[in-house]
Amino acid sequence: MCLAVPGRVLEIEERDATRMAKVDFGGVVKDVCLEYVPDMKVGDYAIVHVGFALQRLDEESAKQTLELFENLGVLEEEFGDAWGKAARDAGAERPAGTGLPPLEGAEKEARS
Amino acid sequence: MKYLDEFSDPVLAKRLFDDIRAVTTRPWSIMEVCGGQTHSIIRHGIDQLLPEEIELIHGPGCPVCVTPLEIIDKALEIASRPDVIFCSFGDMLRVPGSGRDLFKVKSEGADVRVVYSPLDALKIAQENPDRQVVFFGIGFETTAPPNAMTVYQAKKLGIANFSLLVSHVKVPPAIDAIMNSPDCRVQAFLAAGHVCTVMGMGEYPELAERHRVPIVVTGFEPLDILEGIRRAVRQLEAGQHTVENAYPRAVQAEGSPAARAMLSDVFEVTDRAWRGIGMIPQSGWRLSPKYREYDAEYRFSVTGIQTEESTVCRSGEVLQGLIKPHECAAFGKECTPRNPLGATMVSSEGACAAYYLYRRLETPDKEASSVG
Ligand code: SF4
Numbered sequence: 078m079c080l081a082v083p084g085r086v087l088e089i090e091e092r093d094a095t096r097m098a099k100v101d102f103g104g105v106v107k108d109v110c111l112e113y114v115p116d117m118k119v120g121d122y123a124i125v126h127v128g129f130a131l132q133r134l135d136e137e138s139a140k141q142t143l144e145l146f147e148n149l150g151v152l153e154e155e156f157g158d159a160w161g162k163a164a165r166d167a168g169a170e171r172p173a174g175t176g177l178p179p180l181e182g183a184e185k186e187a188r189s
Numbered sequence: 190m191k192y193l194d195e196f197s198d199p200v201l202a203k204r205l206f207d208d209i210r211a212v213t214t215r216p217w218s219i220m221e222v223c224g225g226q227t228h229s230i231i232r233h234g235i236d237q238l239l240p241e242e243i244e245l246i247h248g249p250g251c252p253v254c255v256t257p258l259e260i261i262d263k264a265l266e267i268a269s270r271p272d273v274i275f276c277s278f279g280d281m282l283r284v285p286g287s288g289r290d291l292f293k294v295k296s297e298g299a300d301v302r303v304v305y306s307p308l309d310a311l312k313i314a315q316e317n318p319d320r321q322v323v324f325f326g327i328g329f330e331t332t333a334p335p336n337a338m339t340v341y342q343a344k345k346l347g348i349a350n351f352s353l354l355v356s357h358v359k360v361p362p363a364i365d366a367i368m369n370s371p372d373c374r375v376q377a378f379l380a381a382g383h384v385c386t387v388m389g390m391g392e393y394p395e396l397a398e399r400h401r402v403p404i405v406v407t408g409f410e411p412l413d414i415l416e417g418i419r420r421a422v423r424q425l426e427a428g429q430h431t432v433e434n435a436y437p438r439a440v441q442a443e444g445s446p447a448a449r450a451m452l453s454d455v456f457e458v459t460d461r462a463w464r465g466i467g468m469i470p471q472s473g474w475r476l477s478p479k480y481r482e483y484d485a486e487y488r489f490s491v492t493g494i495q496t497e498e499s500t501v502c503r504s505g506e507v508l509q510g511l512i513k514p515h516e517c518a519a520f521g522k523e524c525t526p527r528n529p530l531g532a533t534m535v536s537s538e539g540a541c542a543a544y545y546l547y548r549r550l551e552t553p554d555k556e557a558s559s560v561g
Binding site for chain 1: 197225229230271278280282283291295296298300303305306307308309328331332334335338342345346374383386387405409410413438440441445447448451526527535537
């Protein structure tokens with residue numbers, strides 16, 4: 078949780094008087110708040126921690142870090158299925174109400 | 190050299206190892222403060238590739254591990270209330286409180302939700318005006334600014350059903366506490382890079398000077414860590430104790446002024462207990478009086494908590510670098526990721542989990558031959 082993951086800004090908008098962006102982390106796209114690095118532009122890379130850009134980063138080191146984090150399993154941990162992981166680690170059933178949203182399952186089926 | 194081909198640039202890695210070897214003339218102990226660095230070190234076998242004079246001591250830099258038991262118990266109690274939606278980062282789900290964890294509470298029917306960002310919790314509050322939404326605000330200086338901004342937003346947007354259960358901690362006072370311990374063996378620090386991305390390096394020169402200890406701001410990638418070690422060893426060999434930045438692509442001397450301004454508006458510095466370590470003066474944040482109405486501890490007066498810590502677990506010593514995880518008698522026996530006795534075995538950044546995951550089960554001198 079403590080590591081910040083680099084991502085690329087795809088688009089920027091004002092929401093509730095706050096500068097927000099869609100940011101791509103090697104395929105996973107998340108909403109990110111830009112208030113701490115207000116001069117970010119579309120196409121820039123930033124170090125993002127729990128949905129907040131903290132610092133701009135050059136493209137090459139961003140890509141290298143993303144690759145390393147992928148190998149370390151950090152991306153899975155940041156963006157993956159936390160309840161599923163906790164259930165596996167505990168050797169227990171997934172608690173009720175923590176299933177993946179049905180839409181995603183349906184989408185997957187439609188694709189395959 | 191075993192493992193070397195796992196580095197993103199094996200040639201550069203070899204050069205760094207060779208350089209460290211060439212300058213090392215005596216034994217040195219260097220603490221990497223951050224749990225993310227610990228995992229990178231163990232996974233890539235950096236500790237085993239270094240000259241044997243150099244010992245890496247794993248530090249307390251895992252926020253999940255150091256969150257006090259009392260706060261976990263408060264979280265469990267608040268999460269169990271029927272009117273509450275309790276939001277947390279995923280890595281808190283299995284941190285043991287006194288006898289249960291968030292995973293168990295959820296299985297018993299509580300509304301616990303995993304979010305990616307504190308802003309997601311705020312959104313849940315907007316969508317559920319008839320429920321109380323509580324976000325578990327743990328973490329170091331890297332996580333505190335996002336949580337501070339979320340509280341600021343809640344106030345600005347007038348979202349009254351949102352609150353934060355705060356247990357933020359700060360790294361420099363922990364470094365100070367480690368150096369003040371009579372058992373301390375640390376001779377240099379690799380400071381946590383992303384903490385400095387926010388806070389800058391301003392707090393370190395005084396610490397380096399007072400304890401005569403080199404502090405090198407270091408990133409998480411194996412090559413970054415090697416560069417940090419190389420600079421620390423060079424200083425140690427030369428008898429220096431300055432602050433160096435070995436992570437300039439992410440860290441500027443002044444850090445992030447906007448984030449720091451938000452921190453000092455929303456939070457105030459306070460004494461904080463660290464799980465396994467105890468009270469460290471001025472080592473944490475709580476909401477400042479202006480934002481007290483967003484403090485979950487005030488909103489849900491959770492009192493009369495009786496904590497019950499495992500009597501076996503030695504994670505406090507692990508977190509201070511006094512023992513290595515496999516020196517704990519329970520390691521890999523009663524205590525495994527499936528059945529963790531301490532947070533250091535649960536958290537993906539915990540030292541016990543790193544040792545378990547990468548099979549460092551033997552005593553240090555046997556390690557090199559048995560790990561394949
Ligand atoms: S191995 Fe388990 S019991 Fe021992 S210190 Fe680590 S977490 Fe605690």
